Amino acid sequence: MNSSSPVGEAATPLVFEAVDLKKDFDDGQVQALRGVSFRISENDFIAITGPSGCGKTTLLQLLGGLDRPTAGTLRYRGNSIEDLPDLAAYRAREIGFVFQAFHLLPTFTSFENVQIPMFETDRRPSQRAERALELLKAVGLEHRLNHFPSKLSGGERQRVAIARSLANGPSVLLADEPTGNLDSVSAGLVLDLIARIHQEQQMTVILVTHDMEIARRASTTFLMKDGQFVDGSPQH
């Protein structure tokens, strides 16, 4: 069993705890996760790294409640994610997602894209707009409010996506290869932004990357291969 902090020694509250987590696809023909166990505490900055197809993204999906494990247990703050009464509310309020391909909605401006997750909150339209403006300012895009994604550079799109992921004030940021589609300058800016969010907002960040250089910016690295953590992982 691998863990970022050994059982019984968690100094800060646990955010995620996984025990023998497995995920199969195609009726068991593909075993994406082969029994991984770990603990992630509040304010951790975790990088999950490994070659393509090693199960990084699958793990992120399970953490984000986008998929269900085939076997094993995955808890968020002590509660089994599978048994959460409202998985959509968990995704909306507790988790912020950043994707490699940005996944902004093409028919909405930056300003509107950031407001989209807030429909699942009690915020009034004016409050949603206010919050979106605040977030876009925070990522340095106040001058791109009314631009559609197609009119933004890759780095700008990812910054809009980061602003969107923070819309509902989540406690966990899940980033799947956030710099995968960016040039080195934009990638640096995005990573700096994620690091800043982690520090300023005391947010738990879990970042999936196949780039060891990027992984080194995290406080802990999980190295994966063939659906399992490699011996010695997590690496500090």
Added chain:
Amino acid sequence: MSFLTVVVRGLMRRRVRTGLTLIGISIGIAAVVALVGISRGFEKSWEVGLKARGTDIVVSNMSTSLTPKPFSASVLDRISTLPHIAATCSLFVELMSIENSEMMIVSARQWNCFGWENLKLVSGRMPHDASEHAVVLGQTAAQVLQKNVGDPLQVEATELSVVGIVSGGALVEDGSAILSLSLFQEITGNQGKINVIDIRVSPATSEKEVNALCEQIQKTVPEVRAVSISQHLSSSQGYRMVRAMSWGTSLLAVLVGVLGVMNTMLMTVFERAHEISILLAIGWKRSRIVRMILCESALLGFLGGVVGVMLGAVAVKILQATPAIRGLLEPDLSLGLLGIAVVIAVCVGVISGLYPAWHSSRLTPGSVLRG
């Protein structure tokens, strides 16, 4: 940004397809407005015509055609002595092709009966007597036939003289050629035949007594039907058929609209599977996705309904102006009908969106990250 903005953006994604779907629904709704409006207007104009003549009970033998079947004029003798009857008027009402009009109402009325009282001369004079080869034309009929006082008018093989232009207080009356019953019977070879008896009851007669009188007339003369004017059209098989046909045709057009919207919304859901997965991934509930799709299809229906109502109204106006039916009908484009048409359109939208919405709710957010 409101939820409505999200819904509108969804529709604006594929403007051409949305536009074409809108046209599809609009045509269906236009058909409802035009066909139902015309059939209702047709009924209404007859009813107003009957009321204008001061008729309380209509005795006729309504068949599946629009005009009643002829029966013996002696029927009048058998019912005229019944209680509460203040006056009677025998008529022969026929839809005929006259000169350049393919369909003209010819209303032949018993000479000097109350059926002539509502006619107000606009120009010329009334016929001198029942045997004069004369006809008066309602104002619309005169326009349609392009006749003035003094002009000849060919009815069947007989040439009559237009002696007056009249206003009858109802579209049916204004669209009719009116002449004496005996003259009409003579020129059409229908001697001794009539097809309608209008009855005016005594002023103090209650509705209950009117209904009782109708029953009594039927008992006395079983071969005809006597109905009060309020029941006259609703009991007519011909009108019921017209009504059923107009609704049936309209609903077929609406069904085509349903399939169009359903196709569009399904395509939308298929095309936007990725987008819907993103929305689910960032926390949107499935119920909100379903609501979004249903609102899009309902909005599409609503807009189609509004455009359809306008198209239908224009179509009716064009139909009204066509020579074949000019002056014969005043379509009922009441707010009620237009409202019903828009409600139907919204229902079309919602019903069409149900399956696509259900389909969208089955999408999984995981595909976003895998993709």
